[in-house]
Amino acid sequence: MSTECRIQIETKNLNVSFHGHHVLRNIDIKIPAKKLTAIIGPSGCGKTTLLKSFNRLLEIQDDVKISGQILVDGKNILAPRLDVPDIRKKMGLLSQKPYPLPMSIHDNVAYGLRIHSNKNKGEIESTVEHCLQEVGLWNEVKGRLHDPASRLSVGQQQRLCLARAIAVEPEVVLCDEPTSALDPLAAQQIEKLLLKLKKDYTVVLVTHTLRQAKRVADHVIFLYFGMVIEQGPADEFFNNPKNPETKAYLSGEIS
Amino acid sequence: MLVVTVAVSLLFFSIFFLLLFKSLFIFEQHSLAEILFSSSWNPGFNQFGLYPIIVGTVLVTGIALIIAVPISILSAVYIAEYAPKKIRKIVRPFIDVLAGVPSVVYGLCALLFLVPLVKDVIAPWFGIETTGYCILTASITLAIMVFPIIISLCVESFHAIPLSLREASLSVGATKWETVKKVIFRASAPSIISAVFLGFGRAFGETIAVNMVVGGITRTPSTLFSPGQTLASLIVSAYSDMMSSPLYESALMMVALILFIVVLLFNIFGIFILRRAKKRWNF
Amino acid sequence: MELLNKRTLEENIFKILMMISISIVVGSLIIIVALVIINGGPALTLELLTQTSSGEFYLGAGGGGILNAILGSLLLALPATGLACIIGIAIALYLQKDFTHPWVAGFVRFSLDILWGIPSIIYGVFCFLIMIYLGMSASVLVGIIALTLLEIPIITRYMDESIKLVPIGLKEGAYSLGSTKFETAVKVVPRQALPGILAGILLGLGRGIGDAASILFTAGFTNRIPSSLFDSTAALPTMIFQLSTSSLPIVRQKASATALVLLLIVFTISILSRTLSKRYMKYVIK
Numbered sequence: 001m002s003t004e005c006r007i008q009i010e011t012k013n014l015n016v017s018f019h020g021h022h023v024l025r026n027i028d029i030k031i032p033a034k035k036l037t038a039i040i041g042p043s044g045c046g047k048t049t050l051l052k053s054f055n056r057l058l059e060i061q062d063d064v065k066i067s068g069q070i071l072v073d074g075k076n077i078l079a080p081r082l083d084v085p086d087i088r089k090k091m092g093l094l095s096q097k098p099y100p101l102p103m104s105i106h107d108n109v110a111y112g113l114r115i116h117s118n119k120n121k122g123e124i125e126s127t128v129e130h131c132l133q134e135v136g137l138w139n140e141v142k143g144r145l146h147d148p149a150s151r152l153s154v155g156q157q158q159r160l161c162l163a164r165a166i167a168v169e170p171e172v173v174l175c176d177e178p179t180s181a182l183d184p185l186a187a188q189q190i191e192k193l194l195l196k197l198k199k200d201y202t203v204v205l206v207t208h209t210l211r212q213a214k215r216v217a218d219h220v221i222f223l224y225f226g227m228v229i230e231q232g233p234a235d236e237f238f239n240n241p242k243n244p245e246t247k248a249y250l251s252g253e254i255s
Numbered sequence: 256m257l258v259v260t261v262a263v264s265l266l267f268f269s270i271f272f273l274l275l276f277k278s279l280f281i282f283e284q285h286s287l288a289e290i291l292f293s294s295s296w297n298p299g300f301n302q303f304g305l306y307p308i309i310v311g312t313v314l315v316t317g318i319a320l321i322i323a324v325p326i327s328i329l330s331a332v333y334i335a336e337y338a339p340k341k342i343r344k345i346v347r348p349f350i351d352v353l354a355g356v357p358s359v360v361y362g363l364c365a366l367l368f369l370v371p372l373v374k375d376v377i378a379p380w381f382g383i384e385t386t387g388y389c390i391l392t393a394s395i396t397l398a399i400m401v402f403p404i405i406i407s408l409c410v411e412s413f414h415a416i417p418l419s420l421r422e423a424s425l426s427v428g429a430t431k432w433e434t435v436k437k438v439i440f441r442a443s444a445p446s447i448i449s450a451v452f453l454g455f456g457r458a459f460g461e462t463i464a465v466n467m468v469v470g471g472i473t474r475t476p477s478t479l480f481s482p483g484q485t486l487a488s489l490i491v492s493a494y495s496d497m498m499s500s501p502l503y504e505s506a507l508m509m510v511a512l513i514l515f516i517v518v519l520l521f522n523i524f525g526i527f528i529l530r531r532a533k534k535r536w537n538f
Numbered sequence: 539m540e541l542l543n544k545r546t547l548e549e550n551i552f553k554i555l556m557m558i559s560i561s562i563v564v565g566s567l568i569i570i571v572a573l574v575i576i577n578g579g580p581a582l583t584l585e586l587l588t589q590t591s592s593g594e595f596y597l598g599a600g601g602g603g604i605l606n607a608i609l610g611s612l613l614l615a616l617p618a619t620g621l622a623c624i625i626g627i628a629i630a631l632y633l634q635k636d637f638t639h640p641w642v643a644g645f646v647r648f649s650l651d652i653l654w655g656i657p658s659i660i661y662g663v664f665c666f667l668i669m670i671y672l673g674m675s676a677s678v679l680v681g682i683i684a685l686t687l688l689e690i691p692i693i694t695r696y697m698d699e700s701i702k703l704v705p706i707g708l709k710e711g712a713y714s715l716g717s718t719k720f721e722t723a724v725k726v727v728p729r730q731a732l733p734g735i736l737a738g739i740l741l742g743l744g745r746g747i748g749d750a751a752s753i754l755f756t757a758g759f760t761n762r763i764p765s766s767l768f769d770s771t772a773a774l775p776t777m778i779f780q781l782s783t784s785s786l787p788i789v790r791q792k793a794s795a796t797a798l799v800l801l802l803i804v805f806t807i808s809i810l811s812r813t814l815s816k817r818y819m820k821y822v823i824k
Contacts, residue, residue, distance in 0.1 A: 460657025
């Protein structure tokens with residue numbers, strides 16, 4: 001891995017159990033800053049769990065045990081007595097299915113802003129406009145900012161969720177198979193956005209389509225049955241896989 | 256089967272018309288306005304003013320809800336969002352059991368505990384003297400009876416909200432309470448409103464427990480510590496007397512009719528709103 | 539960070555309010571049970587349970603027991619629950635998609651919802667009026683009818699919901715094996731729906747035993763054990779109601795003891811409902 005890249009997220013011996021099932025085993029990974037890292041692997045292997053451990057969203061469910069370290073910019077976010085909402089603010093989340101909050105388009109994007117900052121109404125409105133422009137939604141919604149967000153199409157809702165996430169100026173954007181619920185056109189729009197975003201944010205993308213990973217990833221982590229099989233820069237990973245399981249996955253033998 | 260179904264479905268029509276029919280007699284003698292607004296209820300002297308009883312009913316039910324709604328909603332939020340699994344497992348049955356306690360037992364416990372409490376502790380604190388059989392005691396009793404209804408409806412509706420919606424709010428750095436305030440309450444607003452309506456209906460129609468502690472005096476209560484009377488409780492109190500004159504009987508049937516209509520309206524509203532909320536969130 | 543402190547403070551305040559609220563709710567139940575046990579315990583004698591009441595019963599110590607009330611409650615609630623079950627099954631089966639137009643089913647369910655919410659005193663008044671019109675007097679029979687009407691919405695709704703939840707695949711499986719709609723409705727569906735149905739029946743029974751307002755006018759009150767359907771009868775709730783109007787502490791103790799008996803019955807039914815449901819859950823295919 002290139003030594004010029006700063007490591008944004010690093011895990012050391014991360015283990016996660018759900019209701020007694022050991023879902024993630026001894027995860028040691030490094031995610032470089034300002035690049036798009038794809039986490040790939042067959043369904044049910046722990047990819048989403050790994051992603052949600054980065055912003056400590058796993059804890060809201062019952063019966064979750066997490067051990068090990070997750071270092072973000074060198075600080076362990078699993079340390080006790082930390083301000084969790086603050087940690088989460090640094091990570092934006094884009095889920096599989098878009099979940100607009102039950103409010104207007106404008107308020108969805110402004111939601112995080114109103115919680116975290118002391119900005120006045122005018123500042124909030126210009127930030128909302130800026131974020132909506134970043135995700136390419138502005139022209140489509142500028143006339144109906146106060147309509148309920150639920151009236152948007154699925155593809156638009158997903159872009160709205162992205163706008164909502166970047167409104168609080170995170171450093172990392174976590175994406176959990178964000179295109180799986182979208183039609184090909186909307187999916188393409190999201191992919192383009194991710195490529196644009198990686199210039200300013202670290203993007204971590206969970207995907208179970210290899211082709212998508214090939215299209216957008218700079219860095220790849222391959223997860224199989226809760227364990228990291230291989231990780232590295234995308235070129236090396238796709239063209240020169242070292243592990244037999246990796247080779248099997250890439251060739252389509254296991255999926 | 257068809258016959259049975261039809262009969263049962265039309266039951267509430269039958270009840271309505273029978274009560275209406277029986278009330279007609281008193282309407283011939285006194286106008287509706289007179290009944291609702293004149294302030295003495297003295298059947299022996301042909302006076303059927305319901306105003307004091309209406310005031311009593313509104314006070315008792317209103318205060319009961321003012322007490323019950325915040326406590327129930329907060330409890331429901333605690334159960335659904337904050338309680339650790341172990342506590343949740345213990346508390347849920349508690350609520351169900353509370354719902355199953357017969358109203359006469361509530362009344363008895365109110366008699367034994369609340370009446371002396373109000374008489375010897377609460378009222379003196381305000382510098383008022385009372386027998387303890389008053390509006391306040393009835394309100395508190397009703398509030399406790401209404402807790403389980405509102406709590407279980409709210410918990411059910413909070414649980415129906417998908418986890419991912421909470422994640423969406425939390426991932427932007429909101430605290431759990433902010434998520435509850437801004438997302439969960441908004442999303443379940445219709446269900447909460449519906450729960451309150453249904454709770455109100457229950458409170459309005461509660462007869463036995465209220466009858467045991469409200470004081471049974473058909474004068475407009477001057478303070479919360481005055482005795483009073485409610486529509487439902489009046490029917491029970493006057494039962495033995497009602498046989499003495501057909502006019503009296505008709506008057507009480509009219510009271511029952513009013514009770515029926517008001518509870519019906521509140522329940523219909525509540526059910527409609529609940530059904531629409533159920534369709535939206537799929538529970 | 540000032541902003542965060544304000545947010546955390548608000549959350550902590552509400553957390554405390556939540557704890558207070560839940561304590562009030564849980565505490566209420568504890569107080570109720572404690573009151574009934576402490577006040578009624580001393581009066582809960584064998585004599586209380588095995589003798590019928592007499593005139594003196596309401597005036598001081600002694601004077602018999604509540605056997606008439608206990609038997610009265612059973613005489614009223616058990617047949618009422620049975621009747622409500624029969625009617626409930628008929629309606630619930632009829633409501634299934636296979637038999638009716640959805641609008642009709644919707645209307646029926648709506649009226650059941652409304653009937654559920656009607657205060658029990660209204661059922662009592664309704665039956666009272668019909669009773670007078672027919673020239674009957676307060677009796678076990680009228681009381682049973684009033685309780686049946688009260689229980690029908692509860693039992694029917696539970697039956698309806700449980701049967702509705704039966705997955706289509708199960709019914710289709712049965713159809714494909716050759717059974718008719720009716721056979722499936724009667725043989726396959728009830729097993730799957732059993733836990734819910736049982737819960738509903740027991741809930742209805744509990745309500746029937748505990749309700750006072752509906753039987754106050756319709757079942758009358760007496761110190762004797764009823765010997766026919768046309769006799770009046772006491773019941774546990776009405777007995778409690780009578781005894782609690784007394785100003786003598788010792789009579790109120792009897793009221794509490796009666797309440798204790800009533801609560802024990804209602805709680806037992808509730809526990810029974812839970813355990814039976816759990817036991818039959820194993821037959822249920824999710």
